[in-house]
Amino acid sequence: MILYELVPYDVLRVLWWVLLGVLLIGFAMTDGFDMGVGALLPFVAKTDLERRIAINTVGPTWEGNQVWFILGGGAIFAAWPPLYAVSFSGFYLAMFAVLAALILRPVGFKYRSKRDSATWRSSWDWALFVGGAVPALIFGVAVGNVLQGVPFHLTPDLMSIYDGSWYGKFLGLLNPFAILTGVVSFAMLLTHGAAWLTFKADGTVAKRARAVGSVSGLVTMGAYLLAGLWLAFGITGYRVTSAIVTDGPSNPLYKTADHAGSWLVAYADRPWIVVAPVLALLGMTMTVRGLRNGGEGSALLWSKLAIFGTIATVGLTMFPFILPSSVDPQSSLTVWDASSSHQTLFVMTVATVIFLPIVLCYTAWVYRVLWGKVTADDITGHSETVY
Amino acid sequence: MELNIVELSRLQFAMTAMYHFLFVPLTLGLSILVAIMETVYVMTGRPIWRQMTKFWGTLFGINFVLGVATGLTMEFQFGMNWSYYSHYVGDIFGAPLAIEGLMAFFLEATFVGLFFFGWDKLSRVQHLVVAWLVALGTNLSALWILIANGWMQHPVGAVFNPDTMRMEMTSFYDVMFNTVAQAKFVHTVSAGYVTASVFVLGVSAWYLLKHRHVELARRSITVAAAFGLASALSVVVLGDESGYTASHAQKMKLAAIEGMWNTEKAPAAFTAFGFPDMKDRETHYAVHVPFVMGLIGTRSLDIDIPGINQLVKESADRIRSGIKAYDALMTIRQDKAATPPAVRQTFEQHSADLGYAFLLKRYLDDPRQASDAQIEKAAWDTVPAVAPLFWSFRIMVLLGFSFIAVMIYFFWRSNFRRQTYPRWALRAAVAIIPAPWIAAELGWFVAEFGRQPWTVDGILPTALSASHLSVGDLALTLVGFVTFYSVLFVIEMGLMLKYIRKGPVQDVAATDEWMNRHHSRLAGTHVMPTASLTPAE
Numbered sequence: 042m043i044l045y046e047l048v049p050y051d052v053l054r055v056l057w058w059v060l061l062g063v064l065l066i067g068f069a070m071t072d073g074f075d076m077g078v079g080a081l082l083p084f085v086a087k088t089d090l091e092r093r094i095a096i097n098t099v100g101p102t103w104e105g106n107q108v109w110f111i112l113g114g115g116a117i118f119a120a121w122p123p124l125y126a127v128s129f130s131g132f133y134l135a136m137f138a139v140l141a142a143l144i145l146r147p148v149g150f151k152y153r154s155k156r157d158s159a160t161w162r163s164s165w166d167w168a169l170f171v172g173g174a175v176p177a178l179i180f181g182v183a184v185g186n187v188l189q190g191v192p193f194h195l196t197p198d199l200m201s202i203y204d205g206s207w208y209g210k211f212l213g214l215l216n217p218f219a220i221l222t223g224v225v226s227f228a229m230l231l232t233h234g235a236a237w238l239t240f241k242a243d244g245t246v247a248k249r250a251r252a253v254g255s256v257s258g259l260v261t262m263g264a265y266l267l268a269g270l271w272l273a274f275g276i277t278g279y280r281v282t283s284a285i286v287t288d289g290p291s292n293p294l295y296k297t298a299d300h301a302g303s304w305l306v307a308y309a310d311r312p313w314i315v316v317a318p319v320l321a322l323l324g325m326t327m328t329v330r331g332l333r334n335g336g337e338g339s340a341l342l343w344s345k346l347a348i349f350g351t352i353a354t355v356g357l358t359m360f361p362f363i364l365p366s367s368v369d370p371q372s373s374l375t376v377w378d379a380s381s382s383h384q385t386l387f388v389m390t391v392a393t394v395i396f397l398p399i400v401l402c403y404t405a406w407v408y409r410v411l412w413g414k415v416t417a418d419d420i421t422g423h424s425e426t427v428y
Numbered sequence: 429m430e431l432n433i434v435e436l437s438r439l440q441f442a443m444t445a446m447y448h449f450l451f452v453p454l455t456l457g458l459s460i461l462v463a464i465m466e467t468v469y470v471m472t473g474r475p476i477w478r479q480m481t482k483f484w485g486t487l488f489g490i491n492f493v494l495g496v497a498t499g500l501t502m503e504f505q506f507g508m509n510w511s512y513y514s515h516y517v518g519d520i521f522g523a524p525l526a527i528e529g530l531m532a533f534f535l536e537a538t539f540v541g542l543f544f545f546g547w548d549k550l551s552r553v554q555h556l557v558v559a560w561l562v563a564l565g566t567n568l569s570a571l572w573i574l575i576a577n578g579w580m581q582h583p584v585g586a587v588f589n590p591d592t593m594r595m596e597m598t599s600f601y602d603v604m605f606n607t608v609a610q611a612k613f614v615h616t617v618s619a620g621y622v623t624a625s626v627f628v629l630g631v632s633a634w635y636l637l638k639h640r641h642v643e644l645a646r647r648s649i650t651v652a653a654a655f656g657l658a659s660a661l662s663v664v665v666l667g668d669e670s671g672y673t674a675s676h677a678q679k680m681k682l683a684a685i686e687g688m689w690n691t692e693k694a695p696a697a698f699t700a701f702g703f704p705d706m707k708d709r710e711t712h713y714a715v716h717v718p719f720v721m722g723l724i725g726t727r728s729l730d731i732d733i734p735g736i737n738q739l740v741k742e743s744a745d746r747i748r749s750g751i752k753a754y755d756a757l758m759t760i761r762q763d764k765a766a767t768p769p770a771v772r773q774t775f776e777q778h779s780a781d782l783g784y785a786f787l788l789k790r791y792l793d794d795p796r797q798a799s800d801a802q803i804e805k806a807a808w809d810t811v812p813a814v815a816p817l818f819w820s821f822r823i824m825v826l827l828g829f830s831f832i833a834v835m836i837y838f839f840w841r842s843n844f845r846r847q848t849y850p851r852w853a854l855r856a857a858v859a860i861i862p863a864p865w866i867a868a869e870l871g872w873f874v875a876e877f878g879r880q881p882w883t884v885d886g887i888l889p890t891a892l893s894a895s896h897l898s899v900g901d902l903a904l905t906l907v908g909f910v911t912f913y914s915v916l917f918v919i920e921m922g923l924m925l926k927y928i929r930k931g932p933v934q935d936v937a938a939t940d941e942w943m944n945r946h947h948s949r950l951a952g953t954h955v956m957p958t959a960s961l962t963p964a965e
Contacts, residue, residue, distance in 0.1 A: 100541065100545065101541030101542060101544070101545035101546075102538075102541055103541075104496065104537040104538075104540060104541055105534060105537045105538035105539075105541065107496075107537065108529060108533045108534045108537045108538075111499075111500065111503050111529050111533055112526065112529035112530060112533065112534070114503045114504050114507075114525075114529075115503060115522065115525040115526035115527075115528065115529040115530075116526045116529070117507075117522075118506065118507065118514065118518055118521070118522030118525055118526065119518070119522030119523045119525065119526035119527075120522070120526070122514055122515055122518025122519055122522055122594070123515055123518075125506075125507040125514050125518060125522065126507055126511040126512070126514035126515040126518065127511070127515075128507070129504055129507030129508045129511075129514075130507060130508055130509070130511035130895035130896070130897065133508055133895070133897060133901050133905075134901065134904070134905070136504060136508055137508075137904070137905045137908060140500055140501050140504060141908065141912060143500055144497040144498070144500055144501070144912065144916075145497075146497075147493035147494070147496045147497045148493055148494065148497055148916055148919070148920075150493070151489060151490065151493040152490075152493075152919065152923060155490075155923055155926075155927075156923075156926075197761065198593055199515055199592075199593045199594070200511075200512050200515070200896070201511055201512075201515070201895075201896070202896045203896065206898065206900075207897065207898035207900040207901040208900065290589065290591035290592045291592050292591055292592050292593065295591075381518065381519040381522065381523075381596075381597075382519050382589070382592075382596040382597060384596070384597050384598070384600070385519050385520070385522075385523055385596070385597045385600075388523060388597070388600045389523060389526060389527075392523075392526070392527050392530060392531075393530065396527075396530040396531050396534075397530065400530065400534045400535075400538075403535075403538060403539075404534070404538055407538055407539070407541070407542055410542065410546060410549050410550065411542075411545065411546075411549065423548075425933060426544060426545070426547065427545065
């Protein structure tokens, strides 16, 4: 008896599909407000002191939050190698833009207040804005494209090849539906950042964040509903046409699939998944309510629910598809044929079961140590050590 | 695949990886030095050690963020630029990367913020624990990434699966305890410790030359010299361990580094100097040191180390064997479950050489049609460019030994000559600050360039590993990354210099208070006029 066979292959595949969701949601819930704060910086904080208050609400913790993103990359590599290989090479220039924007953040946070010059500081403020706004937008655009299918095909050697010229591939990402989903994610993370600032910042910054957040919260809700309608009536879904083998080898070409019907078939097959959009809308509504009525921690918690519901909606609607191909549906990656091997999934599960709880514990401890609002005194009193 | 795509992808990887490794070694070593300084502070309570912790901690922070920034690219560019590689070996290679994130990145990134922001929010001991956790996290990340890299050098614990057209893991234990990976890990972190020690030594020497911050500088030199001496010894000893493991795992790389064209009678001589010539297949004007190579490579006097010409012959044999595997694979792929057992058996027999058949893909689509001339050509492709390896390696080793000499000298002066340092020695310490970075970059060059033409030794050729991108894609991102990194690098250097010039922030109140208590303990009185005390500096 080999140890890893204790857990069936298909169970591990579903588990890692769930964990992929957990990582994306963990990233959006934590680093999401860091990006939101970056994107809000020019609007909610005008003076240098205000900006430093806003920046320092996330200063000590944003770096740990970003690891959700890095770990997301690593976990996709380990658990879904074909997804890692196909998606990042396919979204090549978009990924480059995301990385370039994200690279600005560590430097922006750390270096901004290390010189007194106003030009120096305002340049880094713009860098932090880009570092927050650009990824927030592009992640949503990417999801919109995944829902429509991406123009790649696999050769018999399982090499992935994209159609179209290099700039054409990039411009093709910016289609109307994808821009709409981009607005969803941008507005959602903006709202999340605003909810964070009302919770964690003091005075004027919190007040302005509340105002911006109530508007962006409504935009999120409107764009989400619109995208839902569009998905229902304007976007063709994908389906597997051969018999589904859940524990076969990870070779997408062993199945057949076509680009027909509606994604919403999923809701007829598994009616319980309607819970995802319901939670998303509930979260969005209550976030706006919380921001308007002066709730602080509550708006942040509701905003987390909105993020959870939104990402879960996408995943559950597409299941078992992970990355459909618009030009060769057979090449589409699904939960059943794009994972790593049985043994690797098992090893990764053991590692996750051991380390993820430890990570969550010490992260919680760090947040507890740093509990409380960042005030003007915190900045002026520790001008040398804070950002 | 177009060759210039592969070359551009390689160039981009080399640039981004080498930029990344400008920041990593200092992070690895300085995190530990800072934690050591804070430990002394917590044990003695002397404010000068807290000042040192904060001062070197600030420089650590400025450097750390660029390690993070350039590291982001590393995590994703395998998928972006090396799509087929990611597919082909992701089942093995991805796991250490993910565990690195889970076990190491979270640790260092979560606590690094608290290190800087937590001085007033934590007790002394708590803050010390945070400092050590940051150091632990950075060093653990090196462990996992070197397990991943070690597997590229010496792929163990994996087998090719014809159904999924990729390598799959058979033993995580073998991957984790890969001898090459373990030797590389200790060699690499030691190199990081040397880098940080030389950095601390050099900056402190500069202060002594300027008669500034003398208390801080003297103590820093004492710590750096002791830590640096241990690390410099370990870097060389474990570099030797790398050589020993390479003699089993990567014979071709070793032969290329040595410029050794023909198998010599054991024990082989070490070529200290010479001009390797790829065309004549000979090393001109070679100066040999008898016995040394045999001792390093095999730790024996009677085991042969094969030369390049012999290894090329072996490669040609493996290419022929690989073609048989390739042929069987094509049948398996066509017939799937209905494949005759004899074909499966042929495949099993030759599948270890499948990668060698892929070397032919540079010259023709179907390796089975290869002519003898093409096989010969592909066999010679397994020899990496000898001269750059030969020279890089020698400069690295020379630098490695010079670090030992420097550290012995400063260790001796700090412990047995009452921390007095002649000015020429201080000037030399400032001058050698860049040297460990040069050594580290050369080391990575030898490791990665020496593995060519493979991304995974003997398994997957580099020419096959790249993504199907366009020159436009690559030109844009290559120029983009290099420009972007260069600008950030210049900004970083500017800030480093600014904070070095500025020196430590003196905490006069804490120093006075400590001196007060200290003196009152000695004098048995509680009254001690603060004004009469000189602060620690």
